[in-house]
Amino acid sequence: MLGTNWGRGVSRQNPHSLNKKEACETQQALADERQALAELSAARSKLLPWHNTEAKRAAWVLEARWLRAQRNCLDKATVAITTYKDLVEDARVGEEAQSLLCDLCWLLFNWAEERGKKIAAAYYMRLLDAYDDGRYLDIREGICTLEVESAPAFAKVWLERLDGQHTIRFLGKTPIDPTDVDPGSYRLRLELSGHAPLWYAFVLKRSSDLQLRIRLFPSVQLGADYCQVNAGHFSSGGDLRADGSGQTQERFVDSFAIARNPVTVAEYQSYLNAISVERPAQAIRDTPHGCARALGDGDMPVTGINLQAARAYCSWLSESLGAEYRLPTEFEWEKAARGADGRIYPWGNRFDANRCQMRYTRAGAPKRVTINCSDEDISVYGMRFSAGLVTEWTDSPFDGDPQAYVVRGGSFEEGADACRLARRHAFEIGKKRSDLGFRVVRQLPSGGGDVVRHSTIPSLLEDKPATKPNSHLILLKTDDDSTR
Numbered sequence: 001m002l003g004t005n006w007g008r009g010v011s012r013q014n015p016h017s018l019n020k021k022e023a024c025e026t027q028q029a030l031a032d033e034r035q036a037l038a039e040l041s042a043a044r045s046k047l048l049p050w051h052n053t054e055a056k057r058a059a060w061v062l063e064a065r066w067l068r069a070q071r072n073c074l075d076k077a078t079v080a081i082t083t084y085k086d087l088v089e090d091a092r093v094g095e096e097a098q099s100l101l102c103d104l105c106w107l108l109f110n111w112a113e114e115r116g117k118k119i120a121a122a123y124y125m126r127l128l129d130a131y132d133d134g135r136y137l138d139i140r141e142g143i144c145t146l147e148v149e150s151a152p153a154f155a156k157v158w159l160e161r162l163d164g165q166h167t168i169r170f171l172g173k174t175p176i177d178p179t180d181v182d183p184g185s186y187r188l189r190l191e192l193s194g195h196a197p198l199w200y201a202f203v204l205k206r207s208s209d210l211q212l213r214i215r216l217f218p219s220v221q222l223g224a225d226y227c228q229v230n231a232g233h234f235s236s237g238g239d240l241r242a243d244g245s246g247q248t249q250e251r252f253v254d255s256f257a258i259a260r261n262p263v264t265v266a267e268y269q270s271y272l273n274a275i276s277v278e279r280p281a282q283a284i285r286d287t288p289h290g291c292a293r294a295l296g297d298g299d300m301p302v303t304g305i306n307l308q309a310a311r312a313y314c315s316w317l318s319e320s321l322g323a324e325y326r327l328p329t330e331f332e333w334e335k336a337a338r339g340a341d342g343r344i345y346p347w348g349n350r351f352d353a354n355r356c357q358m359r360y361t362r363a364g365a366p367k368r369v370t371i372n373c374s375d376e377d378i379s380v381y382g383m384r385f386s387a388g389l390v391t392e393w394t395d396s397p398f399d400g401d402p403q404a405y406v407v408r409g410g411s412f413e414e415g416a417d418a419c420r421l422a423r424r425h426a427f428e429i430g431k432k433r434s435d436l437g438f439r440v441v442r443q444l445p446s447g448g449g450d451v452v453r454h455s456t457i458p459s460l461l462e463d464k465p466a467t468k469p470n471s472h473l474i475l476l477k478t479d480d481d482s483t484r
Contacts, residue, residue, distance in 0.1 A: 022080035388419055
């Protein structure tokens, strides 16, 4: 055995020192893959749908390079794992080889999990189970702690698991002391008399500690037509078929309330009627494209308006109701639609045309329906019709272009790929479409947030302690904007 391993995992100069060559090559391969993905994402972010084939060719080359880099990661990982598994029984370097093998498995598990490679992630975790030298015991057991505070306090709290199990557990009343919870995707249901009920979505990573501070608002302030999305993190992007990058980013979004439904014909007609006397030219300009069709049934979502008209409606609504209403940013829209776990559709990751209003929901020609239709296109926060019905304006420029803004969501005229919630594409601000509408956001005061702490593990792969990627500590905003 020593003869076959000599020079591969054991240094020729010092037979009692482990050669980390294979581990270093694996680390470099992972770094190269991340760099290739970043370059691909940057190239695709500059492309607009109307760019010609030649302009898109460079992105195709980068995509091929990224796929090669992924294969190289798996190849290097296989060689490294085989090498250190062989050396575990070597009395001279076995202990160090075992530790290095554990570190590699943990590094590769995180990479595979980030890329959505569930089979590979499970394989690396099984290896870690088999070779753990004791440092990863808490990680392998995976138990997390959850702590919940609310303002005001004494809200009733239920915990629902979302990743396939859908179990519901009553935790008690806030404040909730640190409670053991398995890793996974969850949402909390908070109820307090006189306040709007709240869903709070979050993800627990292995052996992490999560502290949530949640702000509740009076029912009369929020209203039943809006769902509250509390301050916190969510997984944005990460769907190569939808957003062209395939790169997941953890983003923090502050508190806001978003309308459960898109703005309807009846609601928009109230705006046109209100301005028609004093501003008739604007009323004509903001009238939906294809007026007879767009202004049909009052419960239909309004379509055929440009970005300026959508903004004008929000301004009128703010003046009428005495509160600040606006269009959502693209990441507010994405979080409200996807929850915190980066799901592909509002209901999960498997597509079903019967769950939303899209091109093939029914036989025959595409057909728009009212917001009273029954379907399962409902997010974990309660926002409806994000995968289908109408595509929606956001108030975010498309990669800095002042003339093109991001539109989100699928529509009754589009196919399955348009229903993927990570999809973002550009549309010129002055143009109109028969399937393009909008919904509004009510501005909420800042406050609340999340603090996430991940286990720290001494690693042979680097000089400083290794932590779970994307770990973060967020300062929580209080009502007076101080921090703690």
